[in-house]
Amino acid sequence: MANKPAAEKTPPKAPASAARTARYRAVAGAADEMIDPQGKIRPVWQPFVSALEKMTEHELHERFARADRYLRDAGVFYRAYGSDGSSERAWPFSHIPVLISDAEWQVLADGLVQRADLLEQVVADIYSDNTLVQQGFLPPALIASNPEFLRPLVGIKPAGGHYLHFCSFEIGRGPDGNWWVLADRTQAPSGAGFALENRVATARAFSDIYAETHVHRLASFFGAFRSALQGQKQGNDDRIAVLSPGPANETYFEHAYIARYLGIMLLEGEDLSVVNGKVMVRTVAGLKPISVLWRRLDAAFADPLELDQNSYIGTPGMVEALRNGAVSFVNALGSGILETRALLAFMPTISRHLLGEELKLPSIATWWCGQKAERDHVARHLDRMVIGSAYSRLPFFDDNGRSVMGSRYKDSQGRTAAEWLEAEAGNLVGQEVVTLSTTPAIINGQLCPRPMSLRVFAARTKDGWQIMPGGFARIGSGNDVSAIAMQSGGSAADVWIVSDKPVDRTSLLPAEESFTRNMPGSLPSRAADNLFWLGRYIERAEGVLRILRAWHARFAESANPDQPLLAFVTDYLSDIDVDTKNGVPESLLRNIDSAVYSASNIRDRFSPDGWLALTDLSKTAKRFHERVKPGDDAAHAMTILLRKLAGFAGLVHENMYRFTGWRFLTIGRLLERGLHMTRLLGHMTGPDAPDGALDMLLEIGDNVMTHRRRYNVSTASLTVTDLLALDPLNPRSILFQLNEIRTEVEQLPNAMINGQMSSMSREAMRLHSGLAVMTPETMTAEVYTNLERELEKLSDILAQTYLG
DSSP, X not given: OOOOOGGXXXXXXXXXXXXXXXXXXXXXXXXTTTBOTTSOBOGGGHHHHHHHHTOOHHHHHHHHHHHHHHHHHHTOEEEEEETTEEEEEEOOBOSXXXXXXXXXXXXXHHHHHHHHHHHHHHHHHHTTTOHHHHTTSSOHHHHHTOTTOOGGGTTOOOTTSXXXXXXXXXXXXXXXXXXXXXXXXXSSOOOHHHHXXXXXXXXXXXXXXXXXXXXXXXXXXXXXXXXXXXXXXXXXXXXXXXXXXXXXXXTHHXXXXXXXXXTOEEEOGGGEEEETTEEEEEETTEEEEEEEEEEOSOGGGSOTTTSOTTOSSSOTTHHHHHHTTOOEEESOTTGGGGGOGGGGGTHHHHHHHHTXXXXXXXXXXXXXXXXXXXHHHHHHTGGGEEEEESSOOSOOOOTTSSOOBGGXXXXXXXXXXXXXXXXXXXXXXXXXXXXXXXXXXXXXXXXEEEEEEEEEEEEXXXXXXXXXSOOEEEEOSSSOGGGGSGGGXXXXXXEEEEOSSOOOOOOSSOOOSSOOOOOOOOOBHHHXXXXXXXXXXXXXXXXXXXXXXXXHHHHHXXXXXXXXXXXXXXXHHHHTTOOSSSSSOHHHHHHHHHHHHHHHTTGGGXXXXXXXXXHHHHHHHHHHHHHOOTTHHHHHHHHHXXXXXXXXXXXXXXHSOOSHHHHHHHXXXXXXXXXXXXXXXXXXXXXXXXXXXXXXXXHHTTOHHHHHHHOSSOOOHHHHHIIIIIOTTOTTSHHHHHHHHHHHHTTSTTSEETTEEOHHHHHHHHHHHHHHTOOGGGOOHHXXXXXXXHHHHHHHHHIIIIIO
16 A cells, blocks of 8 residues: 655555564464464465455555444344343444355355255245154154144145245364354344445455455345345235344344345334234235245244244234245244254254265264164263254353363252253253354454354245355454353354455445336335434424524523523423433433433334434533533533434434335424424413523524514514414424325325215315414414413323324
């Protein structure tokens, strides 16, 4: 890279030093993924290592900062669970990618395609003829006692003919260079969206290297899978959706990201209902059919009627819809049984039986302890065995997050592993201790070798199984392989599959010159509800900020909260649960947090810029809450928060597509602004209002200059009422809000039914017409009280009509 010009007043980059080169070479010699059995750097790594050698530590730091900034701005997170509950954590990104040659990857891909076909046949047999159990290839107890074996699904054939459509595999390489499968993921495989974000972040950090390296792109994989999902639709009007457990799930960000990336709906169980054996989604335009669900929740939670009756995130009747062939699940309900750890022990034999060939990619050595010979083998080799549940699909961890080593095991009752094996043999498996190869990672600013496993994804397409050319790597936080899991402090890295020739640079955008303009899909009622309340909470926060700024500005001049005007406004604020004792009150934080929560429920419909602006507002408000004092300091803080709010509102107004969702968000803002101004006018224009109340009201309404230009008299109750209540051109007036609400309501679905206005349309028009004929003289306290009640009623009608 060229040196910076001297005019920039930064020293030119020093040439790569021999010491730094030696350090990188030393790391390469310690990381198995970088070197071959002869101790030489693998050819696929040579260009990348050479590029690193030329970088100063400062430049490397800047590159990593670029990647981190992208992930932070994009809002990438995962949810960690602990004894004190759950919390959102930044995505633990490892900046150095893992590089694998195209030739080696093709061997892995062939093995995974074979494995996916084998898993399809196994699950199809388990839920149909059950010949594998009858012929002794699978122990009956391993199926019958398995919590993932869903009996109501036995005999139900998937609508599309296949049980599996999207799988992932945990694979690892030993220091000797041989690969094996650590686990199969068929229940609701996660991570594909994170793999995409890893790729973007890595490309930001190493844009020059990435551009010059023949790295296979990921878009074609997702494009093929999206086409496969489209092919499963049963009708042209049917919808496709990602079915999520909701924002509390640890990988919810990924659910929203994938839905947005593929252009499909993101739904939760409460969005769906089963009507006459068909799955329907509740939208603001009524019930609409949906026939393909890419589920990201465990199968047992999908139907509380026939599966887990304690589920609050499922949809009653879903199994019945499956019986009717009305819906396709990706993957089929019940396919989670393939994740059973003990099945790994039987896969080699099953492969020879069903496929007539050996596994191309072997599983990690596994023994089910329900068989005496296998149990005795595990007992004899406890010093190199990891012991755990036969049915669990989770890693073997003890209370300290370490692998459960058989030779060191003692439970709370003091039992040894041998005694444990004897007592619960059928529920346990033994697996050989994993020794994973290492890959370079930046740890505390230094390149260090760390153990690594890969998560690789497979999608069923019209041409058969396709393996994502990459995935992501799990990087251990130390030398212990059990620390690879991100919940245990591990991190994730991008995986580059490098070809020796140029690769296609595909994207999900259509390449054809002609196109069809698709209308936005129907808006789910839950999404409309969150958009509506997002608008209300944002406007509510702005209204409180404007009042507080005016209050603190006057308090800064007098330092007397008992002054008549301040006391008068304090009473009003107290009625709406706003405290003036602190610079930034708790109630304001609650409104902003409620807005963030509403937005978090519709991440698939929210731009990254909008989300960034909203979360920045929340962080700033919390920081001010801890530091800002009443008076001038608080008034200045309110101005900053108002500017940030204006920035968010501008993003929404300028960038958000004018589809139905935008209308609900806008109606929420208009309705809340109308309520805010109605309450203020009712309180501050009465005969008991102290001196200065009208001027303060104009300031809160941001209309001081407008009042001076429009009226050739000093501030008076009639002029303020005319401007803030009845002026149709003032974007802060009540009449303006009602006019805009009426306009937006007319564009909502079913605003006209058989030539007649809906109840929502009639109420909006009635409210607007009633206020439009008023004069300043007729706007009394009773009128404001009734108007406030009617505005709240309008909100109720909207909820009953569209959000129920």
